[in-house]
Every structure is written in structure tokens, then in C-alpha cells.
């Protein structure tokens with residue numbers, strides 16, 4: 001990860017070197033009466049790892065999905081690398097290439113091999129040759145430790161292996177940022193660490209990441225910043241040590257004490 005600049009004295013946000021990559025500006029979204037994203041404003045800089053935490057229903061997934069245009073927003077703007085998110089067309093396809101997404105449930109194509117899962121988008125969307133796409137896919141599968149599973153079908157792999165394939169698949173498009181929405185929540189406990197280790201490795205290599213997770217150990221280890229949400233709002237934003245050791249709001253104190261009970 002790039003070295004951190006010193007945060008301004010008035011701010012508790014650790015500002016990293018590297019220009020803004022994801023800029024979320026006064027974003028609002030409702031589901032009917034429910035104000036699910038309420039005036040969300042934050043900036044994720046290049047190379048930064050931001051962990052989003054908060055109680056169930058606080059809007060974390062919706063925020064992640066809005067960044068990838070899997071959800072529309074009512075007002076405000078989201079820009080990725082200076083480009084306002086498009087609603088459709090070629091712009092949307094480019095956005096999907098720039099913004100990798102890793103879901104809780106892996107979402108691999110069940111009837112394609114591991115290798116085909118990773119090469120599909122580079123061949124179809126980036127028009128890469130099969131040979132180049134396969135060479136790159138094998139490199140990525142190696143990087144996440146599942147190269148020896150390349151010819152298998154997803155169902156033959158453990159959950160942890162499938163999620164590592166999903167991470168390799170998102171990396172195959174050379175994304176500018178990777179969004180991860182509870183990437184370890186569907187895994188058996190013994191497989192969680194193998195996926196977290198891959199995520200920590202990506203963070204150390206400077207990948208810009210926005211990760212919704214309840215894994216506080218990961219946040220402490222790898223995050224530059226924790227963004228705590230409740231009721232659709234960002235309630236606190238701070239470096240992990242500061243957030244975990246000195247939460248400011250009653251909502252965060254309450255949330256952390258409940259998490260620590262488990």
C-alpha cells in the first residue's frame with residue numbers, strides 16, 4: 001500500500017496519497033418510504049482500502065451496488081476516475097470493466113470451468129485472444145492459489161476456493177477498484193481466512209478496495225479507513241485503530257459492543 005499522508009488536524013480521516021478514484025457526492029436513495037442512502041458523501045483514493053461496516057439494513061450493500069450501477073440513485077453523483085456513472089450503453093460496459101465486484105455468493109457460472117469463468121469477460125468484453133486470456137487467467141488463479149483447479153467445474157470446489165476464483169475473475173478485467181459485498185459471509189469458518197489472506201494480499205499490492213464485511217480483524221489488518229453506516233448515513237469515518245479503540249458515536253459504540261459479544 002502507498003504510504004499515508006498525514007491527515008489534516010481537523011479530520012479523523014486518514015488521507016492517502018493518490019488522487020480521488022471513487023467520489024460519492026451527496027447521494028440519496030429511497031425504497032418507497034425508506035431512506036436507504038441518506039446524503040452519502042465520501043471519497044476513496046487510489047490505492048486505498050475502505051471497509052464499510054454497520055448494522056444489518058444500514059445501506060452498506062445498497063451503497064456498494066450503487067457504485068456499480070446495479071442500483072440507481074435518486075440524486076447526487078458518483079464518479080469513477082473522473083467519469084460520472086452512466087446509466088446504460090457503452091459507458092456502463094466500461095464501468096463494469098473498471099469496477100470489479102465480488103459477491104457473498106460467488107456468482108460463478110455453474111456450467112463453465114474455473115478457467116472459462118475467468119476468461120469469459122476478457123474474451124467477450126475486452127476482445128482478448130483466448131490464448132492471452134487463458135495465460136492471464138492462469139496467472140491470476142496462481143495468485144489466489146487455485147491454479148490446480150482450473151479445469152474443474154465450480155461445484156467441485158470448496159466455497160473458499162470458489163470465492164478465490166471469483167476474485168481472480170474480477171481481477172481479470174484489470175479493474176480500477178474492486179467492490180466486495182460480504183465476501184466471506186457465506187463461507188464455512190475454516191475457509192474464511194484463506195479468502196481474507198487473498199484480500200490482504202491485494203490490499204498490500206495497492207488495489208483500491210471497498211469491502212463490506214463483518215470481519216473486524218481484516219479491517220484492522222488491511223483497511224486504511226473504516227466507514228461506519230447506520231440508517232442510511234455515514235455516521236463515522238476513521239482509521240481502523242481510531243474507530244475500533246475510540247468510537248465516537250453511541251451507534252458505533254453499541255454496534256461494536258454487540259459484535260464483540262459474538
Ligand SMILES: Nc1ncnc2c1ncn2[C@@H]1O[C@H](COP(=O)(O)OP(=O)(O)OP(=O)(O)O)[C@@H](O)[C@H]1O
Pocket residue numbers: 031034036054055056057058059060061062063
Ligand atoms: N430492492 C429492495 N427493495 C426494497 N427495500 C430494499 C431493497 N433492497 C434493500 N432494501 C432495504 O434497504 C435497507 C438497506 O439494505 P442493504 O442491503 O443495503 O443493507 P445492509 O446494510 O447491506 O444490510 P445487511 O448487513 O443485512 O446485508 C434494508 O432495510 C433493506 O430491507
